[in-house]
Amino acid sequence: MKTKKLLFVSVLAVFLSVIATAQDCGLYSMSKGMVLGYQSLDGKGKINGSSRITCLDVSKAGSAYVYKVKSEYFDAKDKSQPSREYEMRCEDGKFYMNMQGLLDPKSMESFKDMEITVKSTDMMYPSKLSPGETLPDANITVGAATGGISLMNMVINIKNRKVVGTESVTVPAGTFDCYKITYDMETKMIFTTNMAMVEYVNMGVGSIKSETYDKKGKLSASNVLTEVKK
Numbered sequence: 001m002k003t004k005k006l007l008f009v010s011v012l013a014v015f016l017s018v019i020a021t022a023q024d025c026g027l028y029s030m031s032k033g034m035v036l037g038y039q040s041l042d043g044k045g046k047i048n049g050s051s052r053i054t055c056l057d058v059s060k061a062g063s064a065y066v067y068k069v070k071s072e073y074f075d076a077k078d079k080s081q082p083s084r085e086y087e088m089r090c091e092d093g094k095f096y097m098n099m100q101g102l103l104d105p106k107s108m109e110s111f112k113d114m115e116i117t118v119k120s121t122d123m124m125y126p127s128k129l130s131p132g133e134t135l136p137d138a139n140i141t142v143g144a145a146t147g148g149i150s151l152m153n154m155v156i157n158i159k160n161r162k163v164v165g166t167e168s169v170t171v172p173a174g175t176f177d178c179y180k181i182t183y184d185m186e187t188k189m190i191f192t193t194n195m196a197m198v199e200y201v202n203m204g205v206g207s208i209k210s211e212t213y214d215k216k217g218k219l220s221a222s223n224v225l226t227e228v229k230k
Helices: 003-007 011-016 105-111
Strands: 035-042 047-061 064-075 080-091 094-097 115-121 123-126 138-146 149-171 174-188 192-202 206-213 219-229
Touching: 035 206, 149 192, 149 206, 149 219, 174 206
Parallel strands: none
Antiparallel strands: 035 047, 035 219, 047 064, 064 080, 080 094, 094 123, 115 138, 138 149, 149 174, 174 192, 192 206, 206 219
């Protein structure tokens, strides 16, 4: 079984789409009931699925705002796939994306009777972005065991995150002024795979478009915003 099919549907379709936006975090703005819809495409532009992110609740925990979100997934035939709920937060003007948003609920169901351990460092977005800025790394480690015997261990490292410029980006949901961010994604399990990632984020909305490239620099997938409901 291929690594990227084992624990997540698509890094672009899930991970970047759930960079939901957060209240009082400058670049981001999310409220209860807000919906973001995305379409996933292969390298040739063929639709292979979609996702919808809904903010279920906003609460206060100390100095942080906590956002409970629900991610729903649909295949190329618009058939519903297992959904996932998790939390993200805004604290001290910084938005923290829960790295567990990477995990594909459908794949994780196969480990429901096993002992699962998850350790992660959230992906952080500051309240303001500037071309030339370097952003912190992020990572997640997932282990599965039974009877104390380890069956699987996967590590995903997000590194070399850089704001490389600004661009106007047109997607089905409209045209947006965006910051362009690039980074590398390294996945380690049975073997190591590397992908180059590009994402375009807009103030007030969040992720507008994202792209993933293979080691040869060929576009292999993309994810585009199709709807915004506030």
